[in-house]
Amino acid sequence: MPKHELILLKNMSQPGYSGSLADYEATGGYQALRATLGKTAPADVTTAVRKSGLRGRGGAGFPTGVKWGFLPKDYQGPRYLCCNADESEPGTFKDRQLMERDPHQMLEGIVLACYAIGAEYAYIYIRGEMVLGSKILEQAIGEARAAGYIGHNILGTGTHVDVWVHRGAGAYICGEETALLESLEGKRGLPRIKPPFPATHGLYNKPTVVNNVETLANLPHILTRGAEWFAAIGSPPKSTGTRVFCVSGHVKRPGNYEVPMGVTFRELVYEHAGGMRSNKPIKAFIPGGASAPFLTPDHLDVKMDFESVAAAGSMLGSGGVTVMEEGTSMVWAALRLMEFFYHESCGKCSPCREGSSWLVQTMRRIMAKRGRMEDLETLLDLCKNIAGRTVCAFGDAEVAPIQSTLKYWRDEYVSLIREAEAADLIMPEAAGVRH
Amino acid sequence: MLKEKYQKEIDEIISRYPVKRSALIPLLYLAQQEHGYVTEAAMKEIAQLLKLTPPQVYETVTFYTVLNLKPVGKFHMQVCKSLMCALAGSDTVLGWIKTKLGIAPGESTPDGLFTLSAVECLASCGTAPMMQINDDYYEQLTEAKVDKILGDLKTTGTSDLKSGPYMWPLPVDAVRREG
Numbered sequence A: 001m002p003k004h005e006l007i008l009l010k011n012m013s014q015p016g017y018s019g020s021l022a023d024y025e026a027t028g029g030y031q032a033l034r035a036t037l038g039k040t041a042p043a044d045v046t047t048a049v050r051k052s053g054l055r056g057r058g059g060a061g062f063p064t065g066v067k068w069g070f071l072p073k074d075y076q077g078p079r080y081l082c083c084n085a086d087e088s089e090p091g092t093f094k095d096r097q098l099m100e101r102d103p104h105q106m107l108e109g110i111v112l113a114c115y116a117i118g119a120e121y122a123y124i125y126i127r128g129e130m131v132l133g134s135k136i137l138e139q140a141i142g143e144a145r146a147a148g149y150i151g152h153n154i155l156g157t158g159t160h161v162d163v164w165v166h167r168g169a170g171a172y173i174c175g176e177e178t179a180l181l182e183s184l185e186g187k188r189g190l191p192r193i194k195p196p197f198p199a200t201h202g203l204y205n206k207p208t209v210v211n212n213v214e215t216l217a218n219l220p221h222i223l224t225r226g227a228e229w230f231a232a233i234g235s236p237p238k239s240t241g242t243r244v245f246c247v248s249g250h251v252k253r254p255g256n257y258e259v260p261m262g263v264t265f266r267e268l269v270y271e272h273a274g275g276m277r278s279n280k281p282i283k284a285f286i287p288g289g290a291s292a293p294f295l296t297p298d299h300l301d302v303k304m305d306f307e308s309v310a311a312a313g314s315m316l317g318s319g320g321v322t323v324m325e326e327g328t329s330m331v332w333a334a335l336r337l338m339e340f341f342y343h344e345s346c347g348k349c350s351p352c353r354e355g356s357s358w359l360v361q362t363m364r365r366i367m368a369k370r371g372r373m374e375d376l377e378t379l380l381d382l383c384k385n386i387a388g389r390t391v392c393a394f395g396d397a398e399v400a401p402i403q404s405t406l407k408y409w410r411d412e413y414v415s416l417i418r419e420a421e422a423a424d425l426i427m428p429e430a431a432g433v434r435h
Numbered sequence B: 001m002l003k004e005k006y007q008k009e010i011d012e013i014i015s016r017y018p019v020k021r022s023a024l025i026p027l028l029y030l031a032q033q034e035h036g037y038v039t040e041a042a043m044k045e046i047a048q049l050l051k052l053t054p055p056q057v058y059e060t061v062t063f064y065t066v067l068n069l070k071p072v073g074k075f076h077m078q079v080c081k082s083l084m085c086a087l088a089g090s091d092t093v094l095g096w097i098k099t100k101l102g103i104a105p106g107e108s109t110p111d112g113l114f115t116l117s118a119v120e121c122l123a124s125c126g127t128a129p130m131m132q133i134n135d136d137y138y139e140q141l142t143e144a145k146v147d148k149i150l151g152d153l154k155t156t157g158t159s160d161l162k163s164g165p166y167m168w169p170l171p172v173d174a175v176r177r178e179g
Ligand SMILES: Cc1cc2nc3c(=O)[nH]c(=O)nc-3n(C[C@H](O)[C@H](O)[C@H](O)COP(=O)(O)O)c2cc1C
Pocket: A055, A056, A057, A058, A059, A060, A061, A062, A064, A084, A085, A086, A087, A088, A089, A172, A173, A174, A175, A176, A177, A178, A210, A211, A212, A213, A215, A216, A392, A393, A394, A397
C-alpha cells in the first residue's frame, strides 16, 4: 500500500474504479463544483488557489492563483481556458493516466478554473497521438453535459462553461503555451514572442489561461478540503501538494507514483520504484523530463521540490524521473535526447534551428569515434549561444543534456575522442574524411 | 468530396470555434481518416470550407507529423526510440520488426500492409518499450508480443494486446487478478 496519502491517484487506485461519472460522483466527485458555483465569488476561488500555494505542474512551476490574477479585471469580451494535455516531454506520462483513468476529476477542475477566471469556453489541447485519451474525454464531457455540470447555466447557477477536446497533431513544441495557442488557431505551432502574455493576448488575442492537466486536477481537492490543508502538504511554503512522478529507465517498477513534494529521489527510486532493475548502482538520473539537466548519485538525497532541485543545478520540470544504471554511456544518452530536440525544434529562431543541427552532428561524430578534442569546446560554445537567446524556453532545454553530461562525465567524451585519435594514428588517411 | 459525406460532422466541428481556421486540424483528421493520408484535393476542399488559401492549409499540414502527405501502409507501426524507451530496449524492438517484415524505418512492405517508423516519446515511458499502430498503443513489448501483434493484424486487422486506459503500476486489485 502507498505510504503517503494519495490525492490525484486516489480514485483510480480503488478496486473497480472505472472513471465513469457515476463512479466519480460516488467518491464525492463534483461536490466542489456544487459547493462553489454561485456560492463562492470567483475572486475568492482565485484567492483560495493562491493561498494553497499550487504551482503549475506543466514544467515551469508558476503559481496558479497568481497567473489567474493577471487576467484583466474589467475586460468585457470572451476569455478562454486551455488545458494543456500535450504531454510530449520525454520521460513524462502522468497526464495520460490522469485523463484516461479519472477524466471527471480534471473536468471538474476545468469548470472550477473557468468559473474563477470568468471563461465560458475551455479547450483541452490533447496530443494527437492519444486517440484513446481524446475519446475517453469526449465521452466524459458528454456525461458531464447531460448531468448539467458542463454547458449552459450549470446546475442553475447562471454559470456557462463549454468544453471541447482539440487534438494536436504530433509536435512537441505545441506543449509550449503560445505555440499551443497558435496550433489551436489552426496554424503552424510556432511560439509567440512574449510579452504580451496569454493572460492579456492569448487565444484569438483574448485573455487566456493555459494550465496543465495535473494542475487542474488538483482544484476540486483544494476547494473541497481547503487551501490550508493543501498548503500543509509537501514542502511548504514554496512547494505544496503532491506530484505524480513518472519513473522510467533502469528501475524494477517503473510507473507513476504520487508523493508529497519534498520526499527524496532515494525514496522514490528505492522504495516506490523498487530499486534498480539489475541491482547495479545508479549512475545518473534526470529529475524532471528531458529538459532537465542530469544529476548524479550524489544528488539522491535531494528533496523533490522546486527549490531543492533548482539548488542542485537541475529542475523539477514535468515530473519525469529517468534512472540510468552503471554502464550506461552518458554520451549516448545525451545524444538520444539531442536527436529528439533536433527533430522537434520548430525552426522559428536561428540559434535553436541551426544550433540543434550542429549539436546533433557534433555529438554523432563523437559517438561514432570520429570526434576531436576541439569538439568539446564547440559543444559548450554552441550551448552558450543557444540558451537564453531564443524565442522560447526550448532553447534552454535542448542544451541541458549535453551541458550536464559534459559537466559530470567529461571523461566519457574524452575517451571516445582518444579512441578516435588513436585510430587516426594508424590510418592517417582517415583524418581527411572525418566529416 | 468530404462535404457530401461528412456535412454534419463538418458543421459541428466548425461550430466549436469562434474563428473558422481553428477547425483546420480537425478537418484534416477527417480527410486523413477518409483516405489514409491528406490528399491535395482534400486540402483544396478544406481551404474552401474555411475560407483559407490552399497554401495556408499546406503550410499547416507540413508542420505536423501525425498528418501524412503520402499514403502509408494499412498498419503504420511507430516504434518509440526516445531515451527512456531506448533504456528499455527499443532498438531491439526495431531490430525484431526489421527482421520479421524486412523493412527499415521509413519503408513499407511491398503488399502495402505495414509501414515502419521510429518516432519520439509517446508518453508511455513507464511501460517501455512501446509502439503505436494506427490509433492504438502497444506497451511492454516482448518478441512474443510483437509476433502475436503482427499475426493478429494480418488475420483480423486488430489485436487484443492493444492498451486500454493507461495506468501503471496497476491498482492493487488488478495486480491480484492478473497475477
Ligand atoms: C518546449 C516546451 C514544451 C512544453 N510542453 C508542455 C507540455 O507538454 N505540457 C504542459 O502542460 N506544459 C508544457 N510546457 C509548459 C507550458 O508552456 C506552460 O508553462 C504550462 O502549460 C502552464 O501550465 P501550468 O502553469 O499549469 O504548469 C512546455 C514548455 C516548453 C517551453
